[in-house]
Amino acid sequence: MSERTLTEELQSVLRAHALDAPEPGASIAAILGETVEADGATRQPRLGGGGRLAVARARWRAANKTTFVAASVLVAIVLLAVGVRSLGSDSTAKSSSSAAAGGSVAGPDSAAGSSALAAPSYGAAQGLGDKSQSAAASQPQPSQAAGAANSAQPGQPPVFQCPAGQTETSKAVATLDTPALKAYEFRLMQIDCASANGARSGSDLSVYRIGPSGPAKVAQLIRPAQGIRVDSVAVAGSTRLTLIGEHAGATEQYTYAMSADRTILTPVATKQLTRACGNAAVAVNVVPASAPDQPGRAGLVRVLNTSASACNVGGYPTIAPAPAPAASARKIVYTLHGVLGGVKVPTYSTVRLAPGDVATALVEAGTTSRCAVSTALRVIIAPEQAAQSIPFRISTCALSVHPFVAGETGND
């Protein structure tokens, strides 16, 4: 018997997928940047984004405080040297020279200390034209964490990198009228990444300060890791910012309250507009698709909303033929379109199913002869749903699956 046991297979799957965990380099840099390299600013527990904000603020204050101390020391030394010189005697001149030498030693040390403390301030001084900070502090040397993944450099577009193989789209979605901060314009920018099979990653929605030295990211409302794909952003009057996006198949609305000067955005409500379709809300079957002259060539995974309220279905159904084909034929590809149909746009959309509505996803097999034919397809309509076994005969060679689209055809 070559069949694996359940626990062997489970351990194998876990070990195989553990290899896909992120490389530790970036995390190590970020952790050390926020702890041992943070000048004591994080000795207190950190609580999510607020904590990170507090760290940034503490660093900025620390940089300014050190700059102030360094400047005070330099001024004191200069005053001391001038005072000593004014005495005019050789002996005091010698002593003055000594004090100046002392100053010249202390100066660079102070400046270096100042610069080193200013360094981890996330490059804050770079885009400012440096109105307030000393020359020493205005030469930030980004820390490892900030240097690895920081926002814009002066005159350069915001740093953002989609994962390999994904394409990036970015757009300005709103301009924030900030009367208290007249020197700059603040824009809300959305950046999305999409893979070749049309899957969008979570959106990055951030506030950028647009200044003479270029855009700089100053706050982040939605992080890619949250997995929210933002579809629309609206500024309602001067008090509310509303986002509508899709998260885990559901359409949700996120509302932020804006402060009077529009520089503080406080999340106030999350409302689900449309839930994701679960197995209990829909009837799933597989019906023959086109190519009637080639039985077993294609099928449509058909999802009918049998519930009393609307729900979303989107992306690709996961399928597996049963009985499982030989290993050589197991590869199933998920593509936007194939020979018999699919979607023609670069990213697929979530389909909203009102009660009684239908969405379909086309499954097509290759034309290779002598392939095993399945007696059933195991179908998962959404990531969090259990598999359903549906009787259907289809060739198991070169199976390709296309995204759900509204209607009965599997084509957009």
Place this chain on the structure above:
Amino acid sequence: MQTWDERFAAFVRAQSDSLLKTAYLLTRNGPEAEELVQDSLVWLYPRWAQVEAAEHQLAYVRKAVVNRFLAGKRRMSSTEVRFDESFNSVVEVRPRPDQTAEVDERDLMWRELGVLSERQRAAIVLRFFHDLADADVASALDCRVGTVRSLISRALVILRSSGTFADDAVGSYYLRDVK
């Protein structure tokens, strides 16, 4: 004699890879795994004396990661977002390539792992990836051993539906009370 910071940094450098693997199996998402590990270690930093006092430091930190995972991810930050002219509040965590995306879709058992509840998944990862005894899993999850066995047996029932498997002693042990 190493300082506190040096010992913390050494631990982070040595164990981040292992912790990221655990976090990835729990969250099933690269950026979320990174965030979970980063948040956990930054949170533990001011409490590092407690970690060093623990018998098994890695187990202590792993427990913190698991508890943080089980505490739930906030989909929306509950804290306000402020900005002004003078500082950037953001260190951007770049999304990393999720090389499993296509594999996931072909891998029913991996997908079925995603169907499990978070506690079931945590129990499965600790028991079958880290090879921890039930008692150690119970300690990590702050529950009784019987609860761990129940979590694992229910999870295995779900995972068993992803294919046909040969009998095995370990699986049978957990599934013995399941019809």
